[in-house]
Each structure stands twice: as C-alpha cells, then as structure tokens.
Amino acid sequence: MSAEVNARLRNHRHVKLGDIAALAAVSKATASRALRDPGSVSAASLAKVRRALAILGVETETATAQEVPMIALIRPSVPSGNVDPYDRLFQMLTDRIFAQRVAAVHVEAISTQVDALTQSLTGADGAGPRVQGAIVLGGGAAGELAVKLQEFTLPLLRVSNARHSDGIARIVLDAADGIATAVQHLVHLGHRQIGLAVLRDTAAAGRIAAFRKSMASILHIPATRDQAPIVEATGGAMAGVAAAEELLGTRCSAVIACAPSLSFGVLEAASRARLSVPRDLSLLTVGDMPDADVIAPPLSQVSYDWETVAESALAEVMTMIAHPAQATRIDYSVTPDLVLRASAMPPQRR
Numbered sequence: 297m298s299a300e301v302n303a304r305l306r307n308h309r310h311v312k313l314g315d316i317a318a319l320a321a322v323s324k325a326t327a328s329r330a331l332r333d334p335g336s337v338s339a340a341s342l343a344k345v346r347r348a349l350a351i352l353g354v355e356t357e358t359a360t361a362q363e364v365p366m367i368a369l370i371r372p373s374v375p376s377g378n379v380d381p382y383d384r385l386f387q388m389l390t391d392r393i394f395a396q397r398v399a400a401v402h403v404e405a406i407s408t409q410v411d412a413l414t415q416s417l418t419g420a421d422g423a424g425p426r427v428q429g430a431i432v433l434g435g436g437a438a439g440e441l442a443v444k445l446q447e448f449t450l451p452l453l454r455v456s457n458a459r460h461s462d463g464i465a466r467i468v469l470d471a472a473d474g475i476a477t478a479v480q481h482l483v484h485l486g487h488r489q490i491g492l493a494v495l496r497d498t499a500a501a502g503r504i505a506a507f508r509k510s511m512a513s514i515l516h517i518p519a520t521r522d523q524a525p526i527v528e529a530t531g532g533a534m535a536g537v538a539a540a541e542e543l544l545g546t547r548c549s550a551v552i553a554c555a556p557s558l559s560f561g562v563l564e565a566a567s568r569a570r571l572s573v574p575r576d577l578s579l580l581t582v583g584d585m586p587d588a589d590v591i592a593p594p595l596s597q598v599s600y601d602w603e604t605v606a607e608s609a610l611a612e613v614m615t616m617i618a619h620p621a622q623a624t625r626i627d628y629s630v631t632p633d634l635v636l637r638a639s640a641m642p643p644q645r646r
Contacts, residue, residue, distance in 0.1 A: 313327055315348075319351060322345065351400060365428040365614075366400075368417050369401065369433070371434055381556060401427055410444055429450065429452060432453070435499070436497070436498075453467065465626045466626070475507050475598075482640065485640060495529060507552070508524055575641070580596050594639065600630055
C-alpha cells in the first residue's frame with residue numbers, strides 16, 4: 297500500500313501527514329509507519345489511518361482494486377458557538393459506511409460554496425473522481441447542495457425536519473410529533489403555562505403550529521400567545537439565553553426547547569435568575585442533545601433512534617447506487633421517543 301499511497305499524497309499537496317494523524321487520532325509517527333510499512337502498526341491503527349485517507353480523498357490500493365463506491369456525507373456548516381444537532385447521526389453513518397468497506401467523503405456545506413461543491417462531488421470540475429451517492433443531513437446550505445446534486449441524477453437521500461416538494465428521497469424527522477409528545481408529558485405533570493423556544497429557520501412555522509395545536513387540544517384553550525408563549529431565536533448560545541429570558545418573563549413553569557443552543561440558553565438564563573431546574577422551571581428538549589445524560593440536571597428529551605435512522609439511510613442509498621433504474625423515491629417519517637431524565641417535574645410555586 298505504501299508506494300501507492302505516497303504517490304497519491306504527492307499528487308494531493310493539500311493533504312499533510314499532520315492532517316492524516318489528526319483525523320485518525322494517532323500520532324504522526326504512527327501515521328507515517330502506517331503509510332510506509334502497514335505491517336509495523338496494529339490493525340486498529342491501520343484501519344484508522346485508512347479511514348482518514350478515504351475521508352481526505354486519498355485512495356488506497358485496496359480501495360482502487362476493489363472499486364469501492366464513495367458516498368458523500370453532507371451537513372450544513374455550524375456557526376461557531378452552536379451545537380450540531382446531527383453530530384451523532386453523522387458519526388454513526390460514518391462508522392456504518394466504513395464497516396461496509398465503502399469510502400466516505402465528509403462535506404460541510406456553505407451557501408457561497410454550493411456551486412463549487414457540486415462540481416467537485418460530481419466530477420464535473422475534472423479534478424477528481426465523482427461520488428456515487430450522497431446522504432444529506434439538515435437544511436440550509438446542505439439542502440441547497442442536495443437540489444444541485446439532484447440535477448446530476450446522483451443517488452441521494454435527505455434526512456431533515458421538514459418535507460419539501462423537490463422530489464428528493466428523504467427521511468423526515470417528525471419534530472411536530474415530538475413537540476406534541478413533549479406537551480402531553482408536561483401537561484400530565486401538571487404544567488399549564490408552557491413556553492416554546494425555536495430557531496428561526498425553515499422548520500419554525502411547522503413546529504409553532506404543532507405546539508399551538510397540541511396546547512389547544514390537550515388543555516382545551518385557544519392557545520393564544522399569552523397562553524402558549526413562543527420565542528423564535530437566531531443561532532448561538534447568547535441568542536438562546538435571550539430567548540429563554542423572554543420566556544421566563546411570561547412566568548412559564550416549563551419550556552420546550554427545539555435546539556441544543558436553546559436548551560443551554562434556558563439553563564443559563566435560569567441560573568442568572570436564580571431559578572433551579574427543575575424545581576422552579578422544567579425543561580424538555582425536542583431533538584438530539586449531546587451529552588444530555590451528563591448535564592446537570594440530566595435533560596429529559598424527545599429524541600430519535602439514530603441507529604435505525606443511520607441504518608435505513610445507508611441501506612436506501614446503497615440500493616439506489618446498485619439499482620438506479622429501480623430506485624424508489626422514499627418519503628417517510630420517523631417518530632421520536634420520550635426519554636425521561638431529571639429536568640422536568642410537577643410545577644412548584646415561585
């Protein structure tokens with residue numbers, strides 16, 4: 297493998313030994329030995345280095361000989377200070393792809409680079425091999441890139457919170473159903489003044505409608521802004537804090553947060569107001585929340601079975617690649633589950 301890889305490294309001047317070592321989570325010395333003499337390192341270290349090479353776009357002899365397909369894993373770029381809600385799914389997909397001896401290319405989509413990324417991934421720029429398929433997570437720039445790639449009839453699938461009439465196969469993470477589950481649980485605990493914090497994005501309208509509908513049907517109220525307060529926030533931790541402070545001003549006894557930054561914002565705002573979660577304020581997160589079980593207090597959440605989503609997404613794309621003429625454009629929803637921890641309890645006086 298070493299002669300082949302080293303030759304390719306010389307042709308990929310942007311790929312440095314430090315890049316490979318960092319991505320593989322091994323030392324530079326180990327990465328160097330893996331490239332020069334694969335037999336001198338452990339099987340685990342060699343696998344990590346080969347995986348890093350594939351992600352960086354440097355093919356190995358093994359990959360070339362077996363004509364291993366290459367799949368692009370695409371997600372929108374996350375602004376500094378934000379938490380990527382698709383991070384766990386992204387990592388699970390990466391692991392599953394490599395377990396099937398398929399190469400993965402990691403792509404962070406930025407609006408200003410959509411055209412260039414389209415040319416690169418489809419091989420239209422002539423600078424490298426095209427990918428054989430793509431899995432696109434989330435919306436924003438990633439959604440824009442998905443639409444562009446579809447024009448090249450590239451087998452692809454989107455995993456997002458919203459449906460679109462773009463004809464792309466998709467798995468929809470049903471946030472509306474998750475919000476209804478969250479409202480039902482909090483009402484069951486005895487809460488009547490419940491607020492909603494959502495990001496100001498393309499999915500906001502659907503989540504707000506689901507929240508108002510759930511509040512109205514479960515509590516038998518008109519669910520006006522006073523009875524079911526809602527705050528839309530931009531991304532970032534400070535925006536989350538500002539949104540939470542606005543909801544606290546409405547005397548909510550519970551808050552449903554629809555993004556990690558908003559959940560962290562609620563915790564910070566409660567701390568500033570000398571309120572205890574959950575004694576003074578219950579908090580329930582809808583969607584993935586990294587390390588939700590180790591945060592103080594451990595956060596109750598409505599989340600998805602990411603293992604099943606990853607398995608389904610990869611299976612669908614591999615089927616499209618193998619049988620492009622027979623591929624069925626799937627469009628189905630995944631319903632989240634309620635995971636109870638310690639951030640929600642019956643309301644107390646404050």
